[in-house]
Amino acid sequence: MKIYLKHIVGAAAPLLFALSTSAYGGTVDLFSEGNQSAIDTTSGAAWNGDSTTLPGTGVASSTGTGLSTVLGGQRDIWANCITGCDDTVSRSLAVVSGGQFRFSNDSGVTGEAIVQWDGNDQDIALNTTGLGGFDLTSGGTIHAFQLTTIESDLGWFFRIEAFTDDDEWTKITLAATCVDASGPLDPGCVPSPHTSTIPFAAFMDGSLCGFTGTSPYVDGVVAIECGSGGTANLAKLGALQVALNTGDDVAGGSAPRTANLDLRLDSVETIPEPMTLGLLGIGLVAAGLSRRNGKVVAV
Numbered sequence: 001m002k003i004y005l006k007h008i009v010g011a012a013a014p015l016l017f018a019l020s021t022s023a024y025g026g027t028v029d030l031f032s033e034g035n036q037s038a039i040d041t042t043s044g045a046a047w048n049g050d051s052t053t054l055p056g057t058g059v060a061s062s063t064g065t066g067l068s069t070v071l072g073g074q075r076d077i078w079a080n081c082i083t084g085c086d087d088t089v090s091r092s093l094a095v096v097s098g099g100q101f102r103f104s105n106d107s108g109v110t111g112e113a114i115v116q117w118d119g120n121d122q123d124i125a126l127n128t129t130g131l132g133g134f135d136l137t138s139g140g141t142i143h144a145f146q147l148t149t150i151e152s153d154l155g156w157f158f159r160i161e162a163f164t165d166d167d168e169w170t171k172i173t174l175a176a177t178c179v180d181a182s183g184p185l186d187p188g189c190v191p192s193p194h195t196s197t198i199p200f201a202a203f204m205d206g207s208l209c210g211f212t213g214t215s216p217y218v219d220g221v222v223a224i225e226c227g228s229g230g231t232a233n234l235a236k237l238g239a240l241q242v243a244l245n246t247g248d249d250v251a252g253g254s255a256p257r258t259a260n261l262d263l264r265l266d267s268v269e270t271i272p273e274p275m276t277l278g279l280l281g282i283g284l285v286a287a288g289l290s291r292r293n294g295k296v297v298a299v
Contacts, residue, residue: 026136026138026142026269026270027069027071027267027268027269027270028070028071028117028240028267028268028269028270029069029070029071029075029101029115029117029267029268030069030070030099030267031096031099031100031101031265031266031267032069032099033063033067033068033069033070034063034064034067034070034074034075034096035096035097036061036062036063036075036077036095036096037061037093037094037095037096037097038058038059038060038061038077038078038079038093038094038095038113039059039079039091039092039093040057040058040059040079040080040081040085040091040092040093040111041081041085041086041087041088041090041091042057042081042085042087043081043082043083043084043085044056044057044058044080044081044082045057045082046080046082046112046257047080047112047243049159049171049243049246051126051128051161051163051169051171051241052125052126052128052166054078054080054124054125055080057080057081058078058079058080058081059078059079059080060076060077060078060123060124061076061077061078061094062074062075062076062077062121062122062123062124063075063076063096063122064122065120065122066120070117071117071131071134071240071268072117072118072119072120072130072131072134073119073120074117074119074120074121074122075096075115075116075117076114076115076116076117076118076121076122076123076124077094077096077101077113077114077115077116077124078094078113078114078116078124079092079093079094079103079111079112079113080092080111080112080113081105081109081110081111082110082111082112082257083109083110083259084105084106084108084109084110084259085106085109085111089106090106090107090108090109091105091106091109092104092105092106092109092110092111092112092113093105094113094115099266099267100150100264100265100266101115101264101265101266102262102263102264102265103244103245103261103262103263103264103265104261104262104263105259105260105261105262106260107260108259108260109259109260110245110256110257110258110259110260110261111245111257111261112243112244112245112246112257113243113244113245114241114242114243114244115241115242115244115265115268116239116240116241117131117239117240117241118130118131118238118239118240118241119131119132119239126163126239126241127238127239128163128164128165128166128169128238128239129163129164129165129166129238129239130238130239131237131238131239131240132238133164133236133237133238134236134237134238135234135235135236135237136200136234136235136237136240136270137200137234137235138270140235141272142200142270142271142272143199143200143201143271143272144197144198144199144200144270144271144272145160145197145198145200145268145269145270145271146195146196146197146198146269146270146271147195147196147197147198147265147268148193148194148195148196148266148267149176149179149192149193149194149195149196149263149264149265150179150181150192150193150264150265150266151179151180151181151182151192151262151263151264152176152177152178152179152261152262152263153178153260153261153262154178154258154260154261155175155176155177155178155188155258156175156176156244156245156257156258156261156263157173157174157175157176157222157245157246157247157257157258158173158174158176158242158243158244158245158246159171159172159173159174159242159243159246160172160174160198160240160241160242161239161240161241161242161243162203162232162234162237162239162240163227163232163237163238163239163240164232164233164236164237164238165229165238166227167227167228167229167230168227168229168230168231168232168233169226169227169231169232170202170203170204170209170224170225170226170227170231170232171224171225171226172198172202172203172221172223172224172225173221173222173223173224173225173246174196174198174220174221174222175220175222176196177189177190177194178190179191179192179193179194180192181193193266197271200234202221202224203231203232203234204231204232204233204234205231206226206230206231208224209224209225209226209230209231210224210225210226211223211224242268244263245257245258245261
């Protein structure tokens with residue numbers, strides 16, 4: 001399975017890149033610097049979602065420091081083969097090259113991956129305060145993340161995790177459909193590129209903590225989790241990471257991680273809030289949790 005992610009953008013310019021921001025948004029990662037690869041050929045335990053503790057399996061890679069188009073100047077990635085790897089040709093891999101991030105699993109392989117921005121630690125172990133309280137909102141002028149998928153051959157789940165510190169954080173799990181870049185369009189897929197917008201309000205509204213969706217296979221928000229100290233404050237960002245192929249266990253659903261999944265990401269950025277952008281979209285409105293006007297673009 002192949003998934004290609006074009007970019008993730010956020011309406012908070014400072015969130016994306018402290019080094020690359022403007023009134024139109026900012027960049028978390030253009031994937032144009034710091035080529036790297038993490039290739040796992042050994043099946044092992046799956047990650048349980050505890051952001052500060054990985055299972056001890058998988059392969060990590062870290063860039064050098066001082067990258068001008070990467071939030072915090074440095075990026076960590078991790079690929080973990082869960083089932084189907086045989087130490088020879090079957091593998092799960094995460095690669096940054098040619099201005100894109102690619103996550104790929106060979107036939108019969110189920111894997112997961114993380115892309116992480118937590119300062120210049122050169123370590124996949126999460127430092128929840130590594131970005132030093134970075135203002136991703138750029139003084140309140142940036143209001144959303146934007147993710148563009150170039151190609152994905154199957155449906156899958158992913159999670160965006162934002163941290164202020166160990167106790168104040170927000171994790172939003174979303175369901176994504178397949179994105180067809182080859183044409184003609186496969187049934188059930190959307191054309192490439194496909195852009196999803198997730199407002200910062202979804203990360204910082206405490207009334208949404210604990211939300212779980214009832215239709216995890218519908219594109220959009222599936223679940224929202226918060227820390228014991230409350231939500232993340234994106235004006236004081238300590239760390240950001242995206243977990244890929246998470247399944248929907250957090251929402252009490254039955255969808256496992258997707259086997260044979262492949263994807264590509266072109267960039268991660270932040271953007272100002274479109275006039276039609278609201279909290280979380282139709283799913284939250286139906287649940288009676290959305291208190292703002294507008295709607296979220298489907299993931």
